[in-house]
Each structure stands twice: as C-alpha cells, then as structure tokens.
Amino acid sequence: MDYQKLANILFPHPLKTPEEWEVIYPPRNLPEGAVVTRLAPSPTGFVHLGNLVQGLTSERMAHQSGGVLFLRIEDTDAKREVPGAVEVLIRALAHYHIQFDEGATIEGDSGLYGPYRQRQRKEIYHTYAKKLVEEGKAYPCFATEDELASMHEQQEAEKANYGYYGKWATWRDRPMADIEAELEKGTPWVLRFRSEGSIEHKIKFTDLIKGNLEITENDIDHVLLKSDGIPTYHFAHAVDDHLMRTTHVVRGDEWLSTLPFHVQLFGALGFKLPKYLHIGPLQKMDGDSKRKLSKRKDPEIALTYYQQMGYPVMSVYEYILGVLNSNFEDWRRANPDANADTFAFSPKKMNPAGSLFDEAKLKDTSKNVISRMTAEEVYTLTLEWAEENDPAFATCLKANPEIATSALSIGRGGKKPRKDIAVWSEVKGYMGYLYDEFFVFEEFPLHYSKEDAKKAMLAFADIYSEAYDNSAWFEKVKTVAEGLGYTTDMKAYKSNPDSFPGSVADVSTFLRYAITGKLNSPDLCELMKILGKEKSLSRLARAAAQFPN
C-alpha cells in the first residue's frame, strides 16, 4: 500500500506541516513545576456541578503552581451545541470564581494557543490526520451506519467483544482500488486509527488521583475524524493538549476506559503524554443505593439551582473544595478568615471513588460561610437574591436597609457568631417580621394563659424605654413577671415547674410573640430598639388586643 498516495488522495488540499504547527505553538516558557491545565466542556448550555468540580480542581492545580488555566470549547458535536452556551458557561464559571488565564471568552478568544474552539482548528487536525495516514497509522473506513449496527448484532450473537477491530475491521486492510472506488462514488468516510494493541497485553499507568493502574490495551480502531472532517474527542484531545502544551488533564473517570486509546494515540503522534487526574463521579442517594447525579432526574446538579435556592457562591465553592480535599474543613476551622485560595490543595487527598453529594453538609458549610460575613454583606447578597426570586421582599429591603442590617448584626461578629442562615431564602423568616408587610402571627400555644399574656404585654408597654440596655431591659421583664405572680428563679422553675403559675421565660415569650409574631427570635431587646419605641408599643398593643381580659 502506498500510504503517501493515500494521504494525498484523502487530504488533497495544502496543509501546514506538524513542524510548522510546533513553531506556531511553542512550548510555554514557565518555571519548573508549573501546571498547565484546562477546562474543556462542550457547549450544551447546561453548567453542572461536574464542571465546577473539574474547574475547581484544574484551577487550583494551575494557579497554585504558578501555571496556566485555559478554557477550550469542545464543539465537535454540532448536534449538541446550543446557541449562547459559551457565554452561559463562562459567566457561570466566573460566578463561581473559576478565572481563566486564556482561552475562549465571551467576545472571542484570548491567548497565543488559539483558536480555542475546536471546530475552528480543523486544519490543524487534518495536518496530523494526514501524517498518520502517511505513516500507515490511520485509514479511511466507508462502513455505513447499518453495517456497523449489524456488526454489533453479530458480535452480540457470537458473544464477541463489541467494536471495530480484528476481523470486524473490514476496511483496515483494503486495497487502494477499493478505497478509490468508494471515493469515486462519493461515499462518506471516516478516518480510523490503526490500532496495534492487543487485549492480551496490559499497560501500566499512574493517575494522580487513582494511583497505579493496570489496564488492558486498546485493540479497537476508533474513529479519528468523523465524516464531516471534524475530529472526535479523542483525536482533538491529543492534538490540542499537545499543541496547547497542557501538562495536566483533569476529567471525569468515565474517561478511564478510553485511556489506553489515548495513550496509544499520543504515542503514534509522537506526543508526550500529559499527566492525568481522573475524578470519581458525584453521586446521590436514591432509595438505598447510590447513583451518579443525573441531569434528567436531579435538579441539584445544575449550578443555577444553587443560585435559585439562595446559596452563596462561596458556600458551594467551599463545600466542593471540602468534598475534593476533606482536610479543607479542618483548615477552615483553624483559619476562619483566610482566603480559600491559600489552602494547600492536593490531588493526593482526592477520593479515587466518587463522593456522595450531601445537601445537609452543604447547608452546614453555608451557615459557617455566612456567619463569617458582615451584616452589610449579608444584606447586599440577600437583596441580590431577592430581586430575582422574591421581589416583594427586595422592595422592603431596599426601602429600609437600616432595619435589615441592624437585625442582621445581632449576634454577628466575635468568636461565636450566630449560625442560623444557610440560604438567602431563609433571611425573610429570620427578620422579615420587622417589616409590617411580612409580619404574621404564629399560632399561640394553648398551654399559655392568654389573659396573662395580655397583661404582660400591656404592663411592659407601660414601663418600656428605648434607653434600656440588655440587663436593664430584662429587669423590667422580671418586674412584669413578678406582677403576674410568675417566678424569676429559672433554676427553681425548671426543677419544679408545676409549683409556679409561670416563669419569666413565659413573659419573654409573650413579648416576643407580640413583637415578632413568633415564639423564638434573636435578642428581643435589640429587636425592639431596631423597631423603635413607637412601633414596638403599637405591636404590643395590637397583640394584646387579640387576647381576652
């Protein structure tokens, strides 16, 4: 077979040589140990947790080592492409603090190793495809979809391994005349890799997450170029990651099974194999078994879900970081105020198996993240969320920011901050009652005396002053309690509640109910100050009016 001739027939147009591409995309001038990595999603318009997991891992690997992170768009499958997807993708990742040094941007491309959209790199792939043909390492295949399907059926019947290999590879060693005849007819063709591998052999391989692996060689003649001349993922991966000088490839472990092929391909092209990090999938509980998070069934796989639910960006970010490197949690406890970027991220700490996604843990992380924010930050972010998801609440927040920030300041700061907000949607429940628009009375518990409640509210209204500090305020509550014959000795009350008509705690509850409509709240004295005397007194009166004499 004259491979040179075959190559010229298949690729008649002039192409740059591999050497020329090497000059155009020279090795990067980076210090020893700098990691060059990339995120290479396909533009489906759907940004999911997996993108974040990979993005975060690559981003940390690159930037922690003084290297480069770039974004490449894997748009080789036109069928899956959604208009505007690239913009959605970039915005979502930027929102979650994944910043790229180069690659595809909303405006176009930025960087010296572009284009960063694979469909624009066709000529480059063809150079290397032609080279493989010249060397007898790739060949055209004219098998139709139907032929391949019936091959698959036969393989099933014979219990043979599936795929285009060995005797099934009908175009692997066809004479030139057959090829020319099909070409003459205009039959569409794909370019296949001529695999020299055998399933009798194993290759040894070291993955930075999974460790040492032993995998069976690939013997399948995979497709390199599809009939439209666009490469498959595999071929594009090899060519792009070589020319873009990627040192580390971070991807999901569903790629592990094609790894032997990639190893072969890099070898056949004379490229140095990058290092690989194969990440286990995020899973969730389904009944009593685990399964991979699914786009169709699980809304929480979409990044937009967390925005809608009102999770702060940093909560999701830190949660994922904790899933990837479980020692992050301990680090955070020891360094509550440090920037998460100063945490020493390590691929060695990553679980080779997949982790289970745990929203309870996310909530806990989020409470901690929010507890470290200032009241102003909480206010701003809550408002941002509410404008999208709760316009009525947003209007109130904007109309009176002082009330919101004061209320959010209660118990904030210091060594032991309150941790009772996990998502922005909870803020309304936390302090919404301060706004008349959102005030509602909870049901008043039956075991309290409504008559006493009324008396307490009216009595307290008579003696309340805004000038009271916390302890003076509580002294007045005690005074009211004593007036009702309630005890102020909580120890005695707790040891023998039945011997008293009630306690000062009950009186607090009455007042809290009048002021907030709820049975529990942050510090009531503070809340009354925030509302102001006039409003506090009117709320006491309003509640008292509901109860009988």
Added chain:
RNA sequence: GGCCCGUUGGUCAAGCGGCUAAGACGGCGCCCUCUCACGGCGCAAUCAUGGGUUCGAUUCCCGUACGGGUCACCA
C-alpha cells in the same frame, strides 16, 4: 456479557503492617440560657465477605459479593 475503577459509622472521611480505628455533618442526650441560634460536654454508629502472606492485618495478594463507569461518526 467484556473491560476498568471502587468498597472504613446514615453521610464526608483520617489511616498507609502493631492505635481503646481521628475529625466533621446528621441523630440523640446533658450543660449554658428569658426563646432560638451559638458554644461546651457526652452517647450510639464503621474497616463488605472468604481465603491466604505475616509473629501480627483496616492496611499487602487472590477469589466472591455489592456499587459505579465504559463498550458511538457524544463528549
């Protein structure tokens, strides 16, 4: 079905031949306390299984079971 990866409490997980097998989330209980939250203390709960190797296996090897992934002109 072939191939590959994985398996420590309900969950996330330390561990890397010798430990009463860390810690966190969740649960429960107690303490603090005018409620809630915070905080403190404590409890229950784990090495999938059977064989080896070894003086000794959670740790190393093999089998089994279970879970996950993959076998496209999708990535």
